Amino acid sequence: MNYQQYLPYIIPPLLGGVIGYVTNYIAIRMLFRPLRAWRIVGIRVPLTPGIIPSKRGELAVRMGEMVGEHLLTADDVGRAFAKDSIQRELRLTVTDKLGSFLDRELGSLESLVPGRFRPRFREIIGFFQAKIVKLIFDYLQSDQFEQKLRDYLQQQAEQLLARDLSSFLTPTQYQSAQKHLDNKYSQFFQSPRTAGMVGDYVDRKTGQLLATDLPLRDLLPADLVELLLTQLEKEM
Template structure:
């Protein structure tokens, strides 16, 4: 073999070896997809580099993305950009317009969160209301009356009770001296005399019914003004008042009456609140002035609150989302064939250049080796 042929042979051989070596190396990045065995012994370099290191790659990639690319600072910076704020405000405006035009109610949003949530809230509210009223009724039923009245109100009542006796005395005088009082006394005197037989005849000889009634009027008035009677009345009123204050509600109300009262209160409060009607009422009609204020200024306050909340809690939110784990799971679930196809499509030209470079470098090395062999 002459020198030229030898050099050409060395060039071609070196080029083919280097080129096909690069082709094989590129193929071995992904293939084979699974480990290969010969007589129960696992063959080296199987599976390919990417399938073999897939779990490590997915973990590292997740750490890189969340640690250096999708960091909390990046999200916050993106949210605070004017174009992001304009987008959020535009989104809020569209939602407000939808709520207003379609007359969406709270019930609508509750059902969007979870089907049947409205009925659960209504049932829960009514049950809670009933339980609260019954439990409060049971508590008040055994309370002392004076403990249920506020201190200021109790002082006012004490003052009113201390002035009852003069008022009673005044009412007695007014009644006794009135025409009705006179007529009532006259009827009672007439019945008394007419049912006394001889005593009645004797009394008629000395006194007339009119004079007897007038005498009774004077004596009743004197009796009501007598200091002892005043003291007796005051003592009686004070004693009864103290009994009432120290009594319990249960002393004046039976269990049946309490249950009926509680049921009436539940029905009245339920009708007054009407939670079902409130939930079905359009959001925009709850408070039109407040809704208009939110449309004009409140949405910007909402944007500020959202931004501030995300700024403070973004790290915690991302920890809860576990983005690194999510990225790992997605990569692990991605079919290796699809991953190879994707990488090849993206780096096709680069791999072709690597292959070509292998052929060229192999040819250069073969040429140099051929010259060395010829001259040595």
């Protein structure tokens, strides 16, 4: 049998099928690839990126609008969260998670910070440590502290004199002793040694705070946190 007479009928469909397959494959690939624009000598290659990657921002917006307007609207979400059962479950879940977080032993503060951020964390701690020391010394040097100290010393001196010394000290001797005590206390609080003692105390307490394993809610008293934040806001 001579097959050559059938070739004009067989070859064109086969070639058409192969060409169609290749062109469809290329067309489908061009829908999704490449993801980024190709450039040759700074000139963008046409049809790059693919049609869908080049329009992904617009597609995302359209899909979001479709979901928000037709599939899951804001009213549907609002009604779902307004149900008493959902509200109760949310409150219980939040309370449980928050309580578990606050009550568990977290270790030292520095151990909670990822390793790559710890140098920056130490810098921040050093900054706030310097701020706290400055706040303490500013307060010790303020007129308000001086007046409170004088009032306290006068009150204590009066109680002491009324209880023990009034029988053998004259008013003149009392005033002289009070003046002497005022001078001594002023010299004490203005001396470099006192500054070093306060600085060492702050360093020691800061180190203990960073190394403690207590739960987060037990690290600092609430009134101390409020006082420090108020003073830092005034400074900044």
